[in-house]
Amino acid sequence: VRETMAIIVNGKLQPLPAPATLEVLLHALRPSYPFAVALNNEFLPVASYELCLLSDGDSIEIVNPSAGG
Amino acid sequence: MHDELVIYGEAYNSRVLIGTARYESPTHLVNAIRAADPALITVSLRRQVHENPISGESFWNILRYMGRPFLPNTAGCSTAKDAINTAMMAREVFATDLIKLEVIGDETNLQPDPFNLIEASEELVRRGFKVFPYCTDDLVLCKRLLDVGCEVLMPWAAPIGTGQGPRNPRALRELRERLPDVPLIVDAGLGLPSHACQVMEWGFDAVLINTAVSRSITPAVMAGAFADGVRAGRSGYLAGPMPVQELAVASTPEFGRPFSNEA
Numbered sequence: 001v002r003e004t005m006a007i008i009v010n011g012k013l014q015p016l017p018a019p020a021t022l023e024v025l026l027h028a029l030r031p032s033y034p035f036a037v038a039l040n041n042e043f044l045p046v047a048s049y050e051l052c053l054l055s056d057g058d059s060i061e062i063v064n065p066s067a068g069g
Numbered sequence: 070m071h072d073e074l075v076i077y078g079e080a081y082n083s084r085v086l087i088g089t090a091r092y093e094s095p096t097h098l099v100n101a102i103r104a105a106d107p108a109l110i111t112v113s114l115r116r117q118v119h120e121n122p123i124s125g126e127s128f129w130n131i132l133r134y135m136g137r138p139f140l141p142n143t144a145g146c147s148t149a150k151d152a153i154n155t156a157m158m159a160r161e162v163f164a165t166d167l168i169k170l171e172v173i174g175d176e177t178n179l180q181p182d183p184f185n186l187i188e189a190s191e192e193l194v195r196r197g198f199k200v201f202p203y204c205t206d207d208l209v210l211c212k213r214l215l216d217v218g219c220e221v222l223m224p225w226a227a228p229i230g231t232g233q234g235p236r237n238p239r240a241l242r243e244l245r246e247r248l249p250d251v252p253l254i255v256d257a258g259l260g261l262p263s264h265a266c267q268v269m270e271w272g273f274d275a276v277l278i279n280t281a282v283s284r285s286i287t288p289a290v291m292a293g294a295f296a297d298g299v300r301a302g303r304s305g306y307l308a309g310p311m312p313v314q315e316l317a318v319a320s321t322p323e324f325g326r327p328f329s330n331e332a
Contacts, residue, residue: 010116032117032126036158041150043157061116063158065129067098068113068142069088069229069257069279 005056014060022052022060031062038063072307074108074275076221076252077167077199081108084269084299086140086254088279092288095131100289101282102135105296109140111169111277114158140201142169147182149189156193168193169201169223169256178228179257183210187217194218203256206240208247215251222248223256223277226268230280232260235268245272262291262298269302270310 003018009029016025022037026049037044038061044052054060073080087107092098102110112132117125132139141159146152149172156168172189174182181204190200194217202214206224214222224244227233235241236258245253255268256277265276278295285291324331 032129034129034162035117036114036161038154038158041154043154043161045157046161063114063162064117064125065132065162066113066115066125067088067090067092067128068111068144069090069277 005054007054007057008059010060010062016054018056020054021050022054023049025054025060026062029062032064035062035064037061072303074252076201083108083296084275084303085296086111086256086275086277087282087292088277089128089132090279091283093283095127097283097288099131099135101292102137104289104292105278105282107137108275109167110135110137111140111142111279112163113142113144114155114162138167139163139165140167140169141165142203143171143189145173146171147173147176147185149185149192152185152189153192153196156189156198157196160198166197166199167201168198169203171203179230180228181205181225183207183213186210187213190214190219191217201254206237206244208240208244211244211248211251215248221252221254223254225257226255226264227258229257231258232281233258234260234264238267238271241268241273242271259295262294264298265295266298266302266305269299270305272306275299 004015005018007014007016040059074084083106085105085107086109087102087105088111089098141163143152143155146155152172170189172182172185173179186202190202193200200219201221201223202219203223204210211222227236252274254275254277255273259265259276259278260281276299282288282292
C-alpha cells in the first residue's frame with residue numbers, strides 16, 4: 001500500500017502520495033504561469049523544486065501575478 | 070525641456086506611477102494605463118482565484134501587452150519576514166529587482182510599520198533589491214530608510230484608498246525641504262488631479278495613483294487628468310513660483326493712471 005501524506009496548499013488540505021517532491025506536486029496542480037512558491041513561509045527558488053522533498057504537514061504557497069496598488 | 074525622473078540610476082520620462090488594482094474590467098485597466106503613460110505599473114502576488122479576470126494568466130498577458138516596467142508590491146504583509154519572502158517571490162515572477170515595500174502596522178488605516186519597514190528594507194537592500202518603501206511623512210523614519218540603502222521614498226499623502234489628498238501638507242513640505250536630493254514619490258491617499266498637481270508644485274518627484282483612477286466613473290479620463298495634473302505641477306515647480314505676499318500688490322502699473330493727480 002502506497003503511503004499518502006497531507007500537505008496544505010494555499011490554505012487547503014491536499015492529499016499526496018508519499019514520498020513526493022515539490023516538482024511532482026506542481027506537475028499535478030499545474031498552476032498558471034508565471035508563479036512562485038513558498039514552503040513553510042520561506043521562498044523557494046525555482047531551481048530547488050526538483051530536489052525539494054515534501055513532508056506531511058508542509059504548507060505550500062503558490063502565487064501568481066495579481067492586481068496591486 | 071529635458072526633465073527625466075531618475076531612480077536607482079534608471080531614467081523615466083513619466084512622473085506617474087499607476088496601480089493595477091480595483092478596476093471593474095481589464096479594458097478599464099488597459100485604457101487607464103495608456104492614458105496615464107506611467108513610468109512604472111504596480112502589481113502584486115496572490116493565490117490564484119479563477120473567478121477574477123484581473124489575476125493569473127490573463128492578467129499576466131495584459132501586463133506583458135502593456136510593455137511597462139513592473140513595480141511589484143508586498144501589500145498585505147505585516148512582518149518583515151513576510152515582506153522579505155514576498156519580495157523574493159516577486160523578483161522571481163516579475164524578473165525585476167524593484168520592490169514597493171509595504172509593511173503594514175495598523176489594519177484600520179493601513180499605516181506603515183516603521184520598525185519592520187526599516188528591518189525589511191535593510192535585508193532586501195542586502196539581497197540586491199531596489200527598495201521603494203511605502204512610508205509615512207516622518208522625517209526620522211525617512212532618514213533611517215536612506216541610511217539602510219533606500220534611494221527613493223514613498224511617503225503617504227493619506228491612508229491608502231481614501232482619496233483625501235495630503236492630510237499633513239506641512240510635514241510633506243518639510244520632508245521635501247529636508248531631503249532635497251532624494252527622489253520622493255507621493256503614494257497613497259490622492260483622490261483628485263489637483264492633489265497630484267499640488268504635491269508636484271511642492272517639488273515632489275512623482276506620484277503613485279490607483280484607487281483615484283480605478284474607482285472613478287471613467288478611469289481612462291481620470292488617469293489622463295492625473296497625468297495632466299502631474300505635468301502642470303511639475304512645470305509650476307520648475308518655473309519657480311512667486312513669493313507669497315501678505316498685502317496686495319497692484320499688477321497694473323499705477324503710473325499714468327487716468328484721472329490721477331499726477332503731473
